[in-house]
Amino acid sequence: MSTLRFKVVEEAFKREPVAIKIPKEFPSEYFGKYVFNRAKMSKYLSKDTMGVVIKAIDEGVTLPRSISDHVAAGMKMWAMEMGATHYTHWFQPLTEGTAEKHDSFIEYSGSPLESEILERFSGKLLAQQEPDASSFPSGGIRNTFEARGYTAWDPSSPAFIVEDTLCIPTVFISYTGEALDYKTPLLKSLSAIDKAAVEVCQLFDSNVKKVYSFLGWEQEFFLVDQALYSARPDLMLTDRTLMGHESAKNQQLEDHYFGAIPARVHAFMRELEFEAYRYGIPIKTRHNEVAPNQFEFAPIYGETNLAVDQNLIVISLMHKIANKHNFRLLLHEKPFEGINGSGKHCNWSLGTDSGVGLFTPGKTAEENLQFVTFLVNAVMAVYKHNALLKASIASASNAHRLGALEAPPAIISVFLGTQISAVFDKIVDSAENNSITMDELKRMKLGVAHVPEVLIDNTDRNRTSPFAFTGNRFEFRAVGSSANCSAAMIVLNSILAAQLASFTNEVTEKTSNGMPKEEAIFEILRRYIKESKPIRFDGNGYSDEWKEEAKIRGLDCETSVPLMYDAYTSKDSVEMFRSIGVLNSTELVARNEVKWEVYTKKIQIESRVLGDLSINHIIPVATRYQSALLDNLYKIKVVFDEQRAAELSKEDSSLIEQIAKHISVIKRDVDAMIEARKVANRIEDSREKAIAYCNTVEPYFSVIRYHVDKLELIVDNEIWPLPKYRELLFIN
Numbered sequence: 001m002s003t004l005r006f007k008v009v010e011e012a013f014k015r016e017p018v019a020i021k022i023p024k025e026f027p028s029e030y031f032g033k034y035v036f037n038r039a040k041m042s043k044y045l046s047k048d049t050m051g052v053v054i055k056a057i058d059e060g061v062t063l064p065r066s067i068s069d070h071v072a073a074g075m076k077m078w079a080m081e082m083g084a085t086h087y088t089h090w091f092q093p094l095t096e097g098t099a100e101k102h103d104s105f106i107e108y109s110g111s112p113l114e115s116e117i118l119e120r121f122s123g124k125l126l127a128q129q130e131p132d133a134s135s136f137p138s139g140g141i142r143n144t145f146e147a148r149g150y151t152a153w154d155p156s157s158p159a160f161i162v163e164d165t166l167c168i169p170t171v172f173i174s175y176t177g178e179a180l181d182y183k184t185p186l187l188k189s190l191s192a193i194d195k196a197a198v199e200v201c202q203l204f205d206s207n208v209k210k211v212y213s214f215l216g217w218e219q220e221f222f223l224v225d226q227a228l229y230s231a232r233p234d235l236m237l238t239d240r241t242l243m244g245h246e247s248a249k250n251q252q253l254e255d256h257y258f259g260a261i262p263a264r265v266h267a268f269m270r271e272l273e274f275e276a277y278r279y280g281i282p283i284k285t286r287h288n289e290v291a292p293n294q295f296e297f298a299p300i301y302g303e304t305n306l307a308v309d310q311n312l313i314v315i316s317l318m319h320k321i322a323n324k325h326n327f328r329l330l331l332h333e334k335p336f337e338g339i340n341g342s343g344k345h346c347n348w349s350l351g352t353d354s355g356v357g358l359f360t361p362g363k364t365a366e367e368n369l370q371f372v373t374f375l376v377n378a379v380m381a382v383y384k385h386n387a388l389l390k391a392s393i394a395s396a397s398n399a400h401r402l403g404a405l406e407a408p409p410a411i412i413s414v415f416l417g418t419q420i421s422a423v424f425d426k427i428v429d430s431a432e433n434n435s436i437t438m439d440e441l442k443r444m445k446l447g448v449a450h451v452p453e454v455l456i457d458n459t460d461r462n463r464t465s466p467f468a469f470t471g472n473r474f475e476f477r478a479v480g481s482s483a484n485c486s487a488a489m490i491v492l493n494s495i496l497a498a499q500l501a502s503f504t505n506e507v508t509e510k511t512s513n514g515m516p517k518e519e520a521i522f523e524i525l526r527r528y529i530k531e532s533k534p535i536r537f538d539g540n541g542y543s544d545e546w547k548e549e550a551k552i553r554g555l556d557c558e559t560s561v562p563l564m565y566d567a568y569t570s571k572d573s574v575e576m577f578r579s580i581g582v583l584n585s586t587e588l589v590a591r592n593e594v595k596w597e598v599y600t601k602k603i604q605i606e607s608r609v610l611g612d613l614s615i616n617h618i619i620p621v622a623t624r625y626q627s628a629l630l631d632n633l634y635k636i637k638v639v640f641d642e643q644r645a646a647e648l649s650k651e652d653s654s655l656i657e658q659i660a661k662h663i664s665v666i667k668r669d670v671d672a673m674i675e676a677r678k679v680a681n682r683i684e685d686s687r688e689k690a691i692a693y694c695n696t697v698e699p700y701f702s703v704i705r706y707h708v709d710k711l712e713l714i715v716d717n718e719i720w721p722l723p724k725y726r727e728l729l730f731i732n
Contacts, residue, residue, distance in 0.1 A: 003718070003719060003720075003721060004231050004721065005231055005720065005721055005722060005723050005727075006718075007227075008225075008227035008228050008230065008231045008723060009227075009228065009723065009727050009731070011225075011227040012225035012227045012228050012727070012731045013731060015225065015264060015326055016264075017263045017264045017266070017267040017325075018264070018267055018268075018324060018325045018326070019267075020267055020270060020271045020274075022270060022271070022274050027273075027274075027277045030277060030278055031277045031278070031280060031282075032277075032278070032279070032280035033278045034082070034160050034161045034162075034278050034279050034280075035158050035159070035160045035279055035280040036075055036078060036079075036158050036159040036160065037158050037280060038054070040078055041053060041054075041074070043078075044074035044075070044077055044078045045070065045071065045074040046070065049067055049070040049071060049074070052064065052067050053067070053071060053155060056155050056156075057155055057156045058210070059210070060191060060194070063155050065123070065127060067123075068122075068123025068124070068126050068127045068153075069122060069123035070123070071123065071126060071155075072121050072122055072123045072125065072126040073121070075121070075126065075159060075166065076105065076119070076120075076121035076166075079159075079161060079166040080105070080119060082161050083161075083164060084105075084161050084164055084165060084166045085104060085105060085164045085165075086102040086103060086104050086105065086164055086165040086166070087102070087103055087105065087121060087125070087165065087166040087167075087168065088100040088101055088102045088103065088165055088166070088167055088168065089101070089129040089131070089151040089153075089168050089170040090167040090168060090169050090170065091131075091151050091169075091170045091171065091172040091181055091183065092172070092181045092182040092183050092312065092484060092486065093136040093137060093172060093180060093181055094136065094137040094138075094139075094180065094181065094182070094591065094594045095136070095137060096482060096483060096484050097312075097484075098312050098316070099131070099136070099172075100165075100167065101129075101131060102165050103125075105119040105120060105121055106118070106119060106120075107119075107120045126153055126168065127152065127153050128150055128151065128152050128153070129150070129151045129170070130148065130149065130150055130151075131149055131151055131172070132147045132149070133146070133147060133148060133149025133172075133174050133175065133180060134146060134147045134149075135147075136149075136172075136180060137180075137594040137597070137598070138174065138180055138590060138594070139589065139590025139591055139592065139593030139594045139597075140590055140593055141174050141176070141178050141180065141586070141587075141590045142174055142175075142180070146175065148174075148175040149172065149173065149174050149175060149180060150172070150173055150174075150175070151170040151171065151172050152170055152171050152173070153168055153169075153170055154169045154170055154171055154183060154187065154305075156187075156305055156306075157169035157305055157306055157309045158280070158306075160279055160280075160313070162316075169183070169309055170183075171183045171184040171187065172184070178584070178586055178587050178590065179583070179587055182308075182484050182486035182487065182490070183305070183308075183486065185486075185490050185582050185583050185587075186304070186305060186308065186486045186489060186490050186493075187305060188580075188581060188582040188583075189489070189490045189493040189494045189497065189580075189582050190213050190304060190305060190493060192493065192494060192497035192498075192580040192581065192582055193211065193213055193350070193493040193494075193496060193497040193500075194210060194211050194212070194213075195497070196496075196497040196498075196500035196501045196504070196580070197211035197350055197358065197374075197496075197497070197500055198210065198211050199500070199501070199504045200370075200373065200374070200377075200500050200503065200504055201352060201358070201370070203370075203373075203504075203507065203517065203521070204366055204367075204369065204370040204373075205352075205354070205356075205370075207354065208352045208353065208354060208356075209353055210352065210353035211350055211351070211352055211353070211358070212303055212304075212350065212351050212352075212353070213303070213304040213348070213349075213350055213489070213493050214301050214302065214303060214304060214307070214348070214349045214350065214351060214473075215301060215302065215303075215304040215307040215308065215346060215347065215348055215485060215489060216298065216299065216300070216301030216302070216307070216346075216347035216473075217298070217299070217307060217311050217344055217345070217346055217347070217485055218285075218296055218297075218298040218343075218344065218345040218347070219296060219297045219298065219311065219314065219315070219318075219344055219481065220289055220294065220295070220296045220342035220343055220344065220481050221294070221295060221296070221297075221318065221329055221330060221331055221342055221481060222291070222293050222294050222295075222329075222330040222335055222336070222342065223265060223268070223293055223295065223322060223327040223328070223329060223330070223732065224293065224327065224328050224330060224728055225326060225327060225328075225728075225731055225732070226323070226326045226327060226328050227326070228723045228727060228728055228731065229328040231721075231722065231723050232722055232723055232728070233609060233612070233613060233617075234606075234609050234610070234613060235328070235330070235335070237605060237609050238332075238602075238605060238606050238609055239330055239331065239332035239335060239397075239482075240330075240332040240334060240335040240336075240397070240400075240606075241335060241336055241337070241725075241728070242606060242609060242610045242613065242701065242705065243610070243613065243614075243618070243704075243705050243708040243709060243712075243722070244336070244337065244709065244712070244722070244724065244725050244728075245709040245710075245712045245713055245724070245725065246336075246337060246338035246339070246725055247724070247725040247726040247729060247730070248726070249726075249730075250291070250292060250338055250339045250725070250729065251290055251291045251292060251339050251340065254290070256288050256289070256290065256291065256292050256294070257288060257289060257290045258287055258288055259288045260288075261286070261287070261288060261295075262732040264325060264326075264327070264732055265295060265327075265732055267325060268321060268322060268325040268327060269286045269295070269297075271321050271324070271325070272297070272314075272317055272318060272321050273286065275317050275321065276299075276313075276314055276317060279310070279313055279317075280310075281299055281310045281313060281314055282299045282300040282302070283297055283298070283299050283314075284298060284299055284300045285297065285298040289340070289342075290339075290340045290406070291336070291339040291340040291729070292339070292729040292730055293728070293729045293730070293732055294339075294340065294342065297314065297318075299314075301347060301349070301473075304348075304489050304493070307485070308484070308485045308486050308489065311344075311485055312484070315331070330342075331481045331482040332397050332481070332482060333395075333397045333398045333400060333401040333480040333481055333482060334397065334400030334401045336725065336728070336729065337705075338725075339729070340406040340407075341400065341401035341406065341407060341481075342401070342480075342481035343401065343407060343477060343478070343479060343480060343481055344479045344480060344481045344482075344483060344485065345475055345476065345477045345479065346475070346476040346479045346485055346488055346489070347470070347473050347474070347475050347476075348473060348474050348475075348476060348489070348492055349472060349473035349474070350374065356370075357472050357473075358370070358371065358374040359371065359374060359375060359378070359469070359472055359473055359474065360471075360472040361472075369518070369521065372423065372427070372525065373503075373521060373525065374500075375420070375469070376424070376525050376528050376529055376532075377496065377499045377500055377503055377528065378474065378496055378499075379414050379416075379528075379529075379532045379535060379536065380499055380528045380531065380532045381495040381496045381498070381499035382412065382414055382467060382495070382532075382535055383414075383531070383532035383534065383535035384495065384499070384532075384572070385491070385495040385567075385572070385573070385576065386412040386413075386535060386555055386556050387412075387556035387558070387564070387567035387570070388491055388495065388567040388568065388570070388572075388573050388576075389412050389467070389488075389491055389492070389495070390410065390411075390412050390478070390556060390558075390564055390567070391491075391564045391565050391566075391567040391568055392487045392488045392490070392491040392492075393476075393478045393479050393480060393483065393487070393488055394561045394564040394565065395480060395482075395483065395561065395598075395599070396561060396598075396599045396602040396603055397480060397482060397602070398478075398480035398482075398483070399559075399561050401480065402478060403542075403559075407477070407478070408464060408465060408466030408467075408477050408478045408541060409464070409466065409541045409542065409546070409547070410557075410558075410559055411466075411541070411546070411547065411550045411555055411556070411557055412466055412467060412478070412535070412555065412556065413465060413466065413467065413535055413536070413537035413541065413546075413550070413555065414465070414467050414468070414469070414535050414536050414537070415465035415467070415468035415469060415536075415537065415538050416469050416536060416538065417469065417538065418538070420469060421536070421538065424529050424536075427522065427525055427526055427529060428526050428529050428530060464540055464541030464542050465477065465537070465538075465541055466478040466541070476488055476492065490582065490583075494576065494577060494580060494582050495576065497580045498576045498579055498580050501579070501580065503524060503528075506520075506524050507520050507521060507524060510523070510524070534553035534554055534555060535553075535555065537549075537550075560691070560694055560695075561599055561690075561694060562596055562599055562687060562690035562691045562693075562694050563691065565592050565595045565596065565687075566592075568588050568591065568592050568595075569585075569588050569589055569592055573588070574588060592687070593686050596686040596687050596689070596690040597686050597690075599690045599693070599694070600680075600686070600689050600690045600693050603693040603694070603697055603698050604677065604693065604697075606701065607673055607674075607677055607697055607698075607700075607701075610670075610673075610701060610704060610705075611670045611673060611674060613708075613722075614666050614667075614670050614704055614708060615667070615670060617721050617722065618666070618708050618711060618721075619663055619666060619667065621715060621719055621720065621721055622659050622662070622663055622711045622714075622715055623659075623663065624719060625659065625714075625715045625716050625719060626656055626659045626660070626663075628716070629652045629655055629656050629659075630656060632652055633649050633652050633653065633656070636648050636649050636652075637649070655714060658710075658714060659711065659714060659715075662707040662708075662710050662711050662714075663711075665703075665707045666704055666707050666708060666711075669700050669703050669704050669707075670700075670704060672700065673697060673700035673704070676692075676696040676697045676700070677693075677697050679692070679696070680692035680693050680696060680697060712724070
């Protein structure tokens with residue numbers, strides 16, 4: 001019992017919840033304390049400066065560089081009062097994470113010879129910085145000898161303070177102007193959906209001047225004790241277990257979902273919520289998820305750009321606070337075999353400056369026609385670009401989760417529910433341009449006197465659908481837990497913006513030829529509903545029958561992640577992004593280069609770790625146990641007569657043979673995997689290399705794992721080196 005595994009298990013068992021200090025005030029009293037929000041701006045900026053900044057945020061008006069000095073002075077004053085001594089441009093390179101370089105406020109007050117300093121922060125430093133663009137993924141846009149790139153302030157996302165540093169959200173672009181980040185195309189897509197949606201809204205209400213995209217993310221994650229994590233090299237280096245037999249009990253009793261939150265986890269959650277509130281992040285929900293040691297946080301929905309930034313801040317806080325509570329946070333989409341993986345469901349909607357939800361059924365015929373117009377166009381956009389939408393959430397890690405009978409399949413379809421489907425069918429079947437009505441919420445009486453009536457929504461939920469309408473929004477369930485939400489939001493807002501622009505052009509053409517507006521709208525909607533029908537599916541997305549049906553319908557059924565990325569550079573995608581000004585062909589090609597390189601490197605790292613664990617950890621332990629069995633076999637033959645010895649040694653002989661077989665296959669396949677990796681590494685083209693890793697290296701993982709996991713069931717528990725699933729998942 002002296003192995004590292006038992007030492008870390010003992011350490012994990014002895015953990016107690018970490019004591020935390022939460023103020024007695026209500027969250028509303030410290031909400032946004034560390035954020036330079038509108039309330040702070042009104043205190044530290046002049047009325048004129050405040051007006052210019054608010055106009056830039058609300059109306060998308062370009063902020064004059066001349067105003068930057070005034071904003072910088074107020075921002076610095078607030079930051080220093082909060083204890084900040086440094087500032088940084090906080091941006092989102094193509095790494096799924098964030099980046100920052102901290103600079104102090106100090107400068108010489110005059111000549112360096114005087115050795116006197118003071119704190120300065122100019123508008124120039126606020127508005128623009130220059131990180132090394134060649135050191136971040138660029139897909140070939142920037143070479144090592146071409147280092148210049150720029151970060152530029154995004155005033156629509158408020159600055160915030162982390163410890164002693166003022167963090168300023170920024171975009172990141174190359175010296176030649178191409179986007180090198182997620183925020184730049186996200187902002188462009190938000191501008192595009194605003195413009196296109198306003199034009200459609202004005203067909204119904206000329207007073208609409210602005211349309212916002214909203215996002216509510218649901219962040220799923222696992223927590224593993226830090227000591228157990230440190231004894232699993234695969235978790236440390238790849239964020240997932242590359243081997244490990246499933247526990248006899250995992251999630252099959254369905255007793256973890258919404259169960260009582262473990263004490264240590266509850267302490268972590270309380271501190272995370274407290275910190276999130278101070279950053280103005282409205283965490284609303286916390287609960288146990290389906291798998292053991294899996295949990296979820298979800299905020300109140302917000303404007304998409306801000307919601308993306310807040311998700312990245314929360315992820316940073318989660319890592320930091322988890323460590324404080326002796327946990328390690330796992331955001332990999334499938335860190336454990338045999339149980340559910342983690343997603344980041346993105347609830348997406350649109351709303352006007354007058355407070356109307358464009359995916360929300362209305363109270364009048366005209367409001368319902370507007371609602372159906374946006375709904376039909378959204379379905380049409382997803383139908384046209386279902387391969388691109390799938391590519392936006394494809395990754396080496398998310399591939400393990402999609403289609404695993406606990407997450408949406410790797411086929412994009414739209415769930416609408418019976419009532420909305422009936423409305424669509426009525427529009428198609430009716431020759432008249434009848435008013436569209438939506439049933440009010442139905443009431444369900446439970447027959448228990450003291451329990452109130454239950455209100456029934458106008459649509460059910462379909463957990464197998466990757467893109468489901470849920471009453472007033474779409475839930476994009478296929479997004480992975482480790483992903484930057486921007487990737488999915490860029491595509492969603494872009495494809496709908498392009499679709500709405502096309503719709504407006506068609507309506508204009510028909511009305512200019514004398515057709516009444518309402519008749520033109522109905523005629524176009526009928527055609528869209530018919531054309532996009534293949535994307536609509538309300539059944540079981542996990543079934544094999546659906547996979548076959550999807551192929552017949554002409555939907556994209558590609559399962560190879562490297563090949564999924566081709567959708568970004570298809571003719572239709574390039575033209576769509578170009579037409580609305582979100583990404584040009586150079587940027588799309590570059591981003592695919594980054595995606596292929598990241599995919600290759602992740603599979604490469606996992607291959608190396610799997611080979612190391614198999615050869616240097618598993619085989620030596622299995623051989624040691626095999627030797628013990630052989631020694632016992634020898635002693636039996638010495639002590640007992642031949643017949644009795646044969647009877648007693650039968651089981652040991654069988655185990656020895658099984659161990660020999662598993663060791664042989666593991667050694668053979670590790671060698672073959674290494675050789676496949678060497679061959680793939682000689683390929684220079686990044687796409688072809690990624691495909692080679694997918695087709696010739698990754699397939700060895702499951703085979704090697706199978707035999708390692710069989711050895712785990714055979715080898716003496718006391719000498720098995722790696723913490724087992726029952727320990728990783730049930731010690732909390």
